[in-house]
Amino acid sequence: MIKTVATTAYDDQKPGTSGLRKKVPHFQRPNYVQNFIQSIFDSLEGFEGETLVIGGDGRYFNREVIQIALRMAAAAGFGKAMVGRGGILSTPAASNIIRKYGAFGGIILSASHNPGGPNEDFGIKYNAGNGGPAPEKLTDQIFARTKEITEYRILDAPDLDLDTEGSFDLGGMTVEVIDPVADYAELMESLFDFPALKAMFANGFTMSMDSMSAVTGPYAKEILENRLGAAPGTVKNATPLPDFGGHHPDPNLVHAKELHDLMMSAEAPDFGAASDGDGDRNLIIGKGIFISPSDSLAMLAANAHLAPGYAAGLAGIARSMPTSGAADRVAEKFGIGLYETPTGWKFFGNLLDAGMATICGEESAGTGSNHVREKDGLWAVLLWLNILAVRGESAKAIAEAHWKEFGRNYYARHDYEGIDSEAANGLMDALRAKLADLPGTEIAGLRVAAADDFAYHDPVDGSVSSKQGIRVMFEGGSRVVFRLSGTGTSGATLRVYIERYEDDPAKLGEETQAALSDLIAAAEEVADISTRTGRSEPDVIT
Template sequence: MIKFGTSGWRAVMGEEFTFQNVRLVVQATANYLKKKFPGTRIAVVVNYDTRFLSERFAFEAAKVLSHNKIHVFLTDRDAPSQAQAYQVIKRKAQGGINFTASFNPPEYNGLKFNTETGAPALPEVTDKIEEEIRFLQKEYSFCPFYPKNEFIEKIDLQADYLAFIQKKVDFDLIRKSKIKIAVDMLYGTSREYLDEILEENEIPVEGLHAYIDPYFGGISPSCSEENLGELKKFVKAKKCHLGIATDGDGDRFGVVDEKGRFVIQNLILSLLLDYVVTKKNWRGGVARSVATTHLVDRIARKYNLPLYKTPVGFKFLSELFLQKKIIFGGEESACIAIKDHLPEKDGIFAGLLVAEMIAA
């Protein structure tokens, strides 16, 4: 049974996550889009992470969409989820399909759908896609050998995203503080994103695991303390002031202090909230998932800020973000929503904001 969870459909490759099931889900998504946007030129941004076969799955999705006469903006390399969300918004696409299982073990892959807002699809959307899946499962067997190339356009996601981030972080402040930063890409999509923007801004940086390994070094690509053991040692060995990690698709973060100690994400969320309120003088609503620290509540009360509590799933924070009800939202799984940013998780931006906070 193909089901969308808190962040898309994820399953073990070769079992439920197969090429035929990918074609099925992509066709169901195409059917949903054609019903939602009748008589409209439909465009979809297709992205993928560094997992085994992710690039092949993305190309298969592009083929299916092209046979539906849907214009496909296909990324020219693996890219962070938030870079795809930016392109959905910039190109006014009707959606985005991303092949990633985020921080799941290497044997998993996944398909995540973002709506025309750039935000992760809410259950009301994925429920409709699941209805299409159930209908198609009765007889669907389409297997296009060739794509319709007139509907497929390769695009670069890196340049636009880094230019966007450049305006969101005070790199001058970080550079003047003379802090040295270690970055652990965990074999994921943040390589040549997180390290590159620091280098371009002349901030001393030391990189770790900035290459593709579909086995993720034998671990799950999540920013847990257990998985950041090498970063903890690396920070101390290189005499860095801060260690920043991002997960497999770059949308979650982990932080290590100058003594090589892991700092739990709940504490980082609370510190960042206090930072944007006290140093940036932001005022507005604050949101957290029900599983996130109540320290967020205490900070909101201290500064008399409206507080919202959501079910688990970043998509619910995104909904409040799009409604302009919040300036800050956080989930204990290392996700933040920030005013004037993107309606998608962004581990790169979160890590850089931590660096800015330390520099301040």
């Protein structure tokens, strides 16, 4: 029986960069989940009888919300729902399922790289039929609906067994519980030279993959250990846990310090990698070298043709505006398009769908290609492995050869987390107010060439996205970018992106923070960070 339940609207359900994210207790408020899911369905048209994909990263509250979403999908009129066994689907795997089976769309339950647990983070986002995050036009409609909703519809039925694969009837809607890994592993096998990778491992190649007790564990174990023959135990923290085992599942040098320390030690394996809570981010560390996400994007793009799935070459490269310009030089050499977009994978979707870009990346450890419409952590790891297998060189040797050929973009991101929202907004407003007067002035010994608030004009649909980050560009090509993150759940996160290009062969081996020291001082001076935020140093440097 379908029940219509009266409800009261909430005023704080505006989706951010990757859906709606709040603390678990916030989502547990009366009808909070139901209101948002009903608002998604109310904002869609033409889904009667169609297929909806539902899955998540296994974090706390994942199973409960999947049961609610299934019963509401049945009440809404979907003909079929596909859900990963145990409620598990990595974000890239969910995108693949939507695309492979022609689903109408999908609901992905994740707060990505944020912590999990009873008092930690949770999230809900809707992905469209192309497998990518809902475009801004749709998320705006969803938000508008959340502010006026008065009722939701839900099937009155018991919970389904999500741990048994098979088909089940739920009020006339078919629910198919699927192996969460099989389709994704099949896709990876179609893109990469698995025999070459298998031979590399058989010949003694070693690696350490930290899945951070998050969703990538089962995918990495199946592909790396079972299919490619990596030694048992190659994949660390391989079992997804509701609280990620107490880890902060963000694959950066702070939260994956154990892996970094291993890779910098005498006992380092040949290659190190990590992924995040929902499987869409990656960390790449070679023996004795950390490869920044911006550099990784450029190096993957420069070598992608070595993998079978990209042997025909790239149509173009897309990067988010805060990501370094390293990929720009690869695009220029190859004579292909380079697209600079706002932060958020949804902006890449139009370029990928239009065939204008093949590989995309963000400085926040997200890289992917046209195989899905999400960033994909394990895909990036496998592409690196394919490149290592073909070139027969170490990751460090490949990086140094790349810098020698293209020059090096010294790059860092300084995050000031959980700062007072009013203070953060005040800092950004003050910066905007002085933009017109900055060009020609000198800051910390550096002369400003230009300054603006980045706006993106989508070359596919003509839409415009404004206020996407404040850029201060200096003579010589260096820059500092200021942006407030849209992925946190408490206070505000100020992100400061600092970049210098260097093509002098004698200066390609400097320590990053030292190479950027004058720009770091300039960022502090122009934005008055310490005074406005009360922070003398960033919480995280990547």
